[in-house]
Amino acid sequence: MPGNAPKFAHPCFQNAPARVARMHLSVAPKCNIKCSFCNPAGGDTCVHGCMPGLTSGVLTPQQAVEHVRRVRQGGTPIRIVGIAGPGEPLFNEATFETIAGVRAAFDDIHICLSTNGLLLPERLERILRLGVETLTVTVNCLTVDCARLIYEHVEGRRDGGAFRRLLANQLEGIRLAAAHGLCVKVNSVLVPGENDREIPLVARRVAELGAYIHNVLPLIPRPDARRREAPSRELIDSVRAQCGDCIEQFTRCRHCRADAIIDADE
Incomplete structure (x- = not known):
C-alpha cells in the first residue's frame, strides 16, 4: 500500500530541502531492548559529537516544555519537536507526559x-x-537468526520467542500506524556482514505495510570485542539502490543527537 506523505514540511521525511527549525527532547532514558551496536543504557552524557543516543542530560516533562519555550524565545522558531531517546520513547511514561505538555503549551x-517498535501496537492509540x-x-x-546478531537482548531475553515478538510487533505497528494515517519512516542500521542482505527485504516488506520512506543508516562503530567496521560507500550505495526499487530512500540524515536543536537556516 502507498505510504502516507507528511502533511507538513519535515526535513527528516523528505529529500527536498526544507528550512524548518526543529529540536529533540531528551526525556526517555530507559530502554527495553539492547542493540549490539548501541550506546550504553541511558545514553552518553556528552556535549560533543553527533550521533543518535548522545545527550547532555535527561529532562523531566516540565523541564522539556520550558526548554522549548526558552529556545523559541531565544529566536529559534521551533516548528517540530521530536522525541528519539536516549532510550526507547514508548517505554518511558515521560514521553507521553512531554508530548501532552508541548501540545498544551504550543498550538503551532x-x-x-x-x-524500536516493540511496544508500538499496544501504545498506538x-x-x-x-x-x-x-x-x-x-x-x-x-x-x-539476523536478530541474534543485531540485538543483545529483548526485555532481557535472547530466546527465539523474544526476537520473534520484537520483529512481529515492529511490522504490525507499522501496518497499524499507516492504516491510521500516520506518516511512517523506517530506519535500518546497516551492519556489514550481518544484515546487508536482509535490509532490502525489510524495505520491501515495510513498503507493503504502508511505510512512506526508508532510511539506511551506516553503522557508526563503537569500541567493543566484535570490532565491527563501518560500511563502505559502495555497500551503502548498493543496499540503497536495492531498497530504492520498492520505497523511496532518505539520504539526508544527519544522525541527530537525542537533544539536537537545528535552526531553520542550517
Missing part, C-alpha cells in the same frame, strides 16, 4: 516520535490521541 508545533503526526520505526532485520 508538530510532534514527531521514534521507536495513545500516540494517536496525543496528535503525533510522523513516526520513525527502526527495523534492522526480518529473521530471528
